[in-house]
Amino acid sequence: MDPARKRTVRLVVALSAAVLLAAALVYTSFSASSEARSPSQLLSSAQPGKTYQLTGKVVAGYQRSGTTTNFRVRDRSGNISVPVRYVGALPDPFRAGREVIVDVRKEGGVFVGEKDSLVTKCPSKFTAEKT
Amino acid sequence: MDYVVIFVVLALVVVVVSAPLRSRKREEAAESAERAELEAARDAKYREIRDAELDFRTGKLSEPDWRALDRSLRAEAVGILRRLDDLPTSEGDARFP
Amino acid sequence: MVAGRACLIVALGICLYGIGASVYGARSGRREWVASGRRAVYALAGVSLVAFLILQAAFLRSDFSFALVTSHSSTTTPAFYRATAVWSSQEGSLLLWLTLLSLWSSLMLFATRRRLREIAPYATAVLLGLGGFFAILLVFYASPFERTIGPVPAEGVGLNPLLRHPSMMIHPPMLYSGYTLFAVPFAFAVGALVARRLNADWIRHTRPFTLTAWFFLGMGIVLGARWSYSELGWGGYWAWDPVENASLMPWLTGTAFLHSAMIQEKRGMLKVWNASLVLATGVLAILGTFLVRSGILESIHAFGASTLGVPFLVLIALMTAGSVYLVATRAPQLRAEHRLDSLLSREAAFLLNNLVLVLLCVVIWWGTFFPLISEALTGHRHTFGPPMFDKLTVPLAIVLVLLSGIGPLIAWRRATVANLRRNFVVPVGVGVAVLALALALGAGSRPDALIMFAFAGFVVGGVGQELVRGVRARRVMAREPVPLALVSLVRRNRRRYGGYLVHVGMAVVFVGIAASSSFAHERDVQLSAGDSVRVGGYTIDYVRPTAKLVAAPNGRLERIDLGADMRVARGGEAPRLVHTERSYFPSVGPMLGPVSRFFEGESTSEVGLRAGLERDFWITVAPDTQRLDARVKEGDRVFTRADKAGALTDTERNELLGQALSGLAGSYAKNPPAATFRVLVSPMVTWIWLGAIVVLLGALIALWPSPRAVGRRVTAAYAARVGREARVPA
Numbered sequence: 025m026d027p028a029r030k031r032t033v034r035l036v037v038a039l040s041a042a043v044l045l046a047a048a049l050v051y052t053s054f055s056a057s058s059e060a061r062s063p064s065q066l067l068s069s070a071q072p073g074k075t076y077q078l079t080g081k082v083v084a085g086y087q088r089s090g091t092t093t094n095f096r097v098r099d100r101s102g103n104i105s106v107p108v109r110y111v112g113a114l115p116d117p118f119r120a121g122r123e124v125i126v127d128v129r130k131e132g133g134v135f136v137g138e139k140d141s142l143v144t145k146c147p148s149k150f151t152a153e154k155t
Numbered sequence: 156m157d158y159v160v161i162f163v164v165l166a167l168v169v170v171v172v173s174a175p176l177r178s179r180k181r182e183e184a185a186e187s188a189e190r191a192e193l194e195a196a197r198d199a200k201y202r203e204i205r206d207a208e209l210d211f212r213t214g215k216l217s218e219p220d221w222r223a224l225d226r227s228l229r230a231e232a233v234g235i236l237r238r239l240d241d242l243p244t245s246e247g248d249a250r251f252p
Numbered sequence: 253m254v255a256g257r258a259c260l261i262v263a264l265g266i267c268l269y270g271i272g273a274s275v276y277g278a279r280s281g282r283r284e285w286v287a288s289g290r291r292a293v294y295a296l297a298g299v300s301l302v303a304f305l306i307l308q309a310a311f312l313r314s315d316f317s318f319a320l321v322t323s324h325s326s327t328t329t330p331a332f333y334r335a336t337a338v339w340s341s342q343e344g345s346l347l348l349w350l351t352l353l354s355l356w357s358s359l360m361l362f363a364t365r366r367r368l369r370e371i372a373p374y375a376t377a378v379l380l381g382l383g384g385f386f387a388i389l390l391v392f393y394a395s396p397f398e399r400t401i402g403p404v405p406a407e408g409v410g411l412n413p414l415l416r417h418p419s420m421m422i423h424p425p426m427l428y429s430g431y432t433l434f435a436v437p438f439a440f441a442v443g444a445l446v447a448r449r450l451n452a453d454w455i456r457h458t459r460p461f462t463l464t465a466w467f468f469l470g471m472g473i474v475l476g477a478r479w480s481y482s483e484l485g486w487g488g489y490w491a492w493d494p495v496e497n498a499s500l501m502p503w504l505t506g507t508a509f510l511h512s513a514m515i516q517e518k519r520g521m522l523k524v525w526n527a528s529l530v531l532a533t534g535v536l537a538i539l540g541t542f543l544v545r546s547g548i549l550e551s552i553h554a555f556g557a558s559t560l561g562v563p564f565l566v567l568i569a570l571m572t573a574g575s576v577y578l579v580a581t582r583a584p585q586l587r588a589e590h591r592l593d594s595l596l597s598r599e600a601a602f603l604l605n606n607l608v609l610v611l612l613c614v615v616i617w618w619g620t621f622f623p624l625i626s627e628a629l630t631g632h633r634h635t636f637g638p639p640m641f642d643k644l645t646v647p648l649a650i651v652l653v654l655l656s657g658i659g660p661l662i663a664w665r666r667a668t669v670a671n672l673r674r675n676f677v678v679p680v681g682v683g684v685a686v687l688a689l690a691l692a693l694g695a696g697s698r699p700d701a702l703i704m705f706a707f708a709g710f711v712v713g714g715v716g717q718e719l720v721r722g723v724r725a726r727r728v729m730a731r732e733p734v735p736l737a738l739v740s741l742v743r744r745n746r747r748r749y750g751g752y753l754v755h756v757g758m759a760v761v762f763v764g765i766a767a768s769s770s771f772a773h774e775r776d777v778q779l780s781a782g783d784s785v786r787v788g789g790y791t792i793d794y795v796r797p798t799a800k801l802v803a804a805p806n807g808r809l810e811r812i813d814l815g816a817d818m819r820v821a822r823g824g825e826a827p828r829l830v831h832t833e834r835s836y837f838p839s840v841g842p843m844l845g846p847v848s849r850f851f852e853g854e855s856t857s858e859v860g861l862r863a864g865l866e867r868d869f870w871i872t873v874a875p876d877t878q879r880l881d882a883r884v885k886e887g888d889r890v891f892t893r894a895d896k897a898g899a900l901t902d903t904e905r906n907e908l909l910g911q912a913l914s915g916l917a918g919s920y921a922k923n924p925p926a927a928t929f930r931v932l933v934s935p936m937v938t939w940i941w942l943g944a945i946v947v948l949l950g951a952l953i954a955l956w957p958s959p960r961a962v963g964r965r966v967t968a969a970y971a972a973r974v975g976r977e978a979r980v981p982a
Contacts (some may be wrong), residue, residue: 060638090928116484125475161255161258168295187369201978206745210726214675220666229975232974
């Protein structure tokens with residue numbers, strides 16, 4: 025096989041491999057991912073058993089009993105909130121008014137948080153603390 | 156006070172930045188790009204020669220393979236040196252690369 | 253304050269002038285304009301340093317007429333944190349970025365002032381362009397020199413307590429140094445492409461800067477991970493957070509470049525690839541800076557959507573478009589001088605290494621931006637979390653470690669096959685031994701960790717073999733005693749042995765990561781005083797609660813610490829006392845009661861960490877402050893009553909507050925509600941930090957300049973000259 029043909033073959037093989045890998049990546053990404061939802065979106069269209077990534081602000085007046093915390097998460101700008109039950113230690117910056125990200129699954133009337141998925145956004149390092 | 160600082164800073168900046176434009180001094184002979192290229196290539200070739208020897212001494216190359224490689228590397232180095240010496244020299248002879 | 257702002261305006265002017273001067277000088281060949289453009293960079297460094305120092309001084313003397321000082325510092329902040337609070341703000345960090353950028357640029361341009369004649373002017377223009385961008389932001393969008401609105405307050409808001417840790421204050425400058433240092437090779441790559449001079453000289457000057465940038469960025473990343481592990485209450489060191497990823501990506505492409513640059517040096521190949529890598533690294537560095545500030549991705553670091561997102565996006569688009577254009581138009585002229593001699597060569601191993609590193613970067617980039625991409629494609633934001641990231645990156649990391657073990661065992665150009673087989677015996681043996689050891693220690697349940705351990709053993713075995721053989725060779729040649737032989741071996745081959753050490757360090761890091769993530773025991777548990785629990789082979793007794801008040805240097809109450817003393821024992825060992833606590837800092841909200849504000853502000857964890865070579869014991873506590881509510885409200889009432897007519901002086905108020913809080917603390921210590929503990933027992937975490945130190949040591953060795961070959965004027969034959977000169981470096 026002359027070198028030019030060899031090069032073309034190599035190129036085709038490499039490109040096909042790349043395309044296949046990319047396709048695999050895209051496929052697994054979508055199947056392993058969870059949709060990001062705000063509380064109002066969750067309320068309107070959450071399917072039980074499916075995991076969503078909930079983002080919103082913690083509503084004041086949450087209850088902790090033992091390692092379980094029951095809190096509500098509301099829209100960033102709005103008052104619609106959903107109840108979340110989370111088992112496990114709370115992150116250091118967790119408090120009312122803070123933005124959180126948590127993977128939840130609808131179970132009955134409450135959204136159960138997945139273990140270790142609760143992330144509280146560091147209070148704005150770049151804007152003044154306004155508490 | 157603030158304004159004094161501003162003035163001093165501004166003055167310094169202007170002086171520093173415009174110095175080359177005001178200077179009558181002739182810019183020292185430029186090291187031509189070709190020379191710099193060749194010197195970099197030469198240094199890299201020297202490093203290759205040393206690396207090859209170290210590869211041989213640490214058992215990665217057999218002696219015949221090393222000798223062949225060493226010969227061709229040295230030939231390449233000689234080629235670079237020839238081209239270096241063919242360059243017009245504008246500076247003195249004893250110089251550090 | 254006016255002086256500071258004026259400095260920034262002057263800085264902007266310098267940038268604009270410098271760009272014009274450099275480009276004009278380059279096009280017209282008038283070198284005095286090029287020199288002036290270079291001096292503009294020096295001037296920029298000076299001016300931004302002045303501005304930075306003005307801000308720094310304001311912080312140190314707690315000048316609350318500066319809005320920034322008021323919002324990020326206070327009189328109760330210790331001096332060290334006052335000094336470092338400068339970059340805890342958006343504006344301050346931008347100023348730090350500009351200062352660092354101009355400093356490194358000045359350094360590079362000074363070092364190359366007689367060289368890279370055709371490239372330097374364009375590089376200068378690019379660097380000043382970047383500087384100008386930041387100057388524009390600082391002058392028009394985010395000025396650090398704003399005056400406090402209204403009367404100058406007596407006290408500032410204070411530094412976020414989460415940031416009050418040495419690592420946290422060194423982490424940003426380290427990262428910024430890494431990012432800004434990467435801007436320099438970026439600029440020189442652009443210059444080289446514009447001038448069509450992408451050869452050995454460009455590599456020779458770019459490499460040290462890239463290596464230094466790689467060093468600082470790596471340090472910044474490790475410091476961040478260490479801080480997260482030892483200071484935050486979640487116990488992890490890496491969360492695949494977008495901002496974390498953004499700092500890792502340029503580091504990966506930088507690593508790739510450091511390897512493929514060597515191929516270009518030796519064979520004149522991969523010129524386009526190398527240029528692309530350097531350009532990508534620069535863009536990724538800016539991308540990292542952008543992600544922290546833009547709020548476009550959900551991240552624990554996303555510090556609020558700011559107005560700076562759009563300008564950064566424009567810059568990134570410009571840089572990317574420009575890079576692609578330059579590479580596309582220059583590529584045809586940047587012919588490779590040679591081809592690969594053999595697939596069985598170190599060059600081939602480096603090519604594979606590049607492939608893996610770039611794949612890693614692509615995969616991480618994909619995961620980081622997946623929310624945006626999926627939203628663009630499907631209308632809904634999708635994200636995937638750490639498990640998916642792990643699934644994608646772990647196999648690549650394993651291959652990478654394997655490659656880093658193979659590289660040292662293969663010769664440049666073309667390895668002798670018979671020797672190759674022989675060279676693999678010892679390293680493979682070590683790998684197998686490590687595998688057996690790991691199996692014996694019970695690691696069989698995690699094949700991915702096992703493979704990583706084995707490959708790491710392979711790497712260490714290979715480097716060990718190289719050292720032994722190298723020392724032996726040196727002794728044959730120079731008859732030196734072993735220690736001296738080792739030192740001179742490394743000194744004469746800094747790049748090689750520095751690189752080997754980096755590989756060993758990385759192997760150790762990966763072993764630590766594999767062990768601590770595969771075999772950790774974690775438990776969140778609620779305990780009352782006197783309770784006991786078993787986790788990961790440890791018996792943990794909650795001995796007693798602790799409570800204390802901590803005063804700031806100026807006498808005011810800084811925080812309340814509520815914690816726990818734990819007795820921890822493992823197997824038959826003597827039990828040890830481990831202490832952990834939560835610190836509660838008061839909030840400055842005006843509507844809060846004087847006692848309750850202490851529980852509405854920030855709280856940080858003081859981790860009870862017992863680190864060891866074999867494993868770390870890690871514990872945090874979250875006291876149940878809700879149970880204290882009644883007493884807290886009582887304290888508020890008593891306090892406001894006593895202070896109703898403004899009857900109390902400051903000292904009296906402080907005293908009363910102290911009393912109220914002591915009472916509170918006392919009651920917590922005497923009758924504590926059950927508290928929630930998180931216990932983490934992870935094996936070999938310390939290996940990560942130790943490995944990182946080894947990596948940095950290796951980088952230092954590789955970076956250290958070796959004495960250049962001294963040119964000699966000879967009349968002898970060329971061949972002899974080659975022989976002599978190739979031997980010379982001391």
